[in-house]
Amino acid sequence: MSRRTEQHPDPTDPRIGAPFFSTWRLGTPERQRQAVEAIGWTWERRPWPSADLLGYHVYAGQDGSTLMHYSQWSSEQAFEAFVKVHRQERVDEVDTAVPGIERVGLARYRRYRSRERAVGDTRVPGLVVTVRIDFEAGDEGRREEWADLVLKAVEDDPEGHAGLLSAHFHMSADGRHVLNYAEWESAEAYDRALAAPPTDAWERVRTYPGMAGVTGSRYVHALGLHPGRG
Template sequence: MTRRTEQHPDPTDPRIGAALFSTWRVGTSERQRQTGEVIGRVWERRPWPTRDLLGYHVYAGRDGSTLMHYSQWTGERAYESFVGTHRQERVDEIDTAVPGIDRVGLVRYRRYRSRERAAGDTRVPGLIVTVRIDFEDGARERREEWVDLAVKALGDDPVGHAGLVSAHFHLSTDGGHVLNYAEWESAGAYEAAMAAPSTDSWERVRAYPGLRKVTGSSYEHTLGLVPE
């Protein structure tokens, strides 16, 4: 069966073979809330579709109009099987309850590296920030090198990033970009980190050759679904 959880997902779970992120545009904060409630009801009244789905989480964008979806799978083939057998009935019921959802698209990733939660750190993240880093065609093969620099920069600046709980760097399977899924103690902690003076390590990250575009979004975790 399906059960709700308030626990945030663990992106470092070694069982994860495919991390899938997508965005829905729903228009207003009221429709954000309504859509989240409907998703929970639709999933809870059905059996968990497969043990290959490790968890499904929904986040409300602080922009008041979007929802981010993060699902953890043992592999992409398991997701394709779900699409062929279980997905559409859920989508249809959600769309009947909340018409007009704009599904922007789904992107598949594999996690490359993390700045993991420190041992004994029991903080519950109050803010999730995703940062998408797009690379020029000629720099795509250097995505891992860029992530290595970013992880080093985090390690070199523990005071400036004291409010960071963890950061998880994912590589898109199409080869085009990196997605950083970062857990922050609070919105205030994130804003303080962004306002802090830069470091030499961070300047090297920002000036890395081949970066095309950097896009950030912030969310609050609103729904977690896992197998019973």
């Protein structure tokens, strides 16, 4: 069966071979809430679709309009099999409950590197931040080096990032962008880090050649689903 969980996902789970992120646009906080309820109801009434789906999580954007979806699959082939057999009935039921959802897009990734949570750190993330960095055509090979620079800058500035619980860098399958999924202790901790004077390391990150655009979004964890017995 499909069961709810309050636990945040672990992007470093070695079983994850194909992480997927997607975005829905709902327009209002009320429709955000209704969509989350509809997703939970739709999934909990059905068996868990596949042992290859390790977890499915939904996040409410602090913009009051969007939902982000993060699903952890063992492989892309397993996801494609789900799409053929199980996905449409779930989509139809959610759309009946909340008409007019704008599905902005689904992106496929591979996780490159992470700054993992410290051993013994049991803080619950109060904020999840995603930052998408697009690269110019022909500069896709710079993505890994850019992520390495960010992790080095965080490592060199532990005090300024005391509220950062973890950060996980994902490379898009199309080769064009990086997505950083980061867990923060709170929105206030994230704001303090943004307001801190930039170090030389962060200047190198921000002025790295080949970057074509940066988009950041803030979320709170709204729904977690995982396989359960029943």
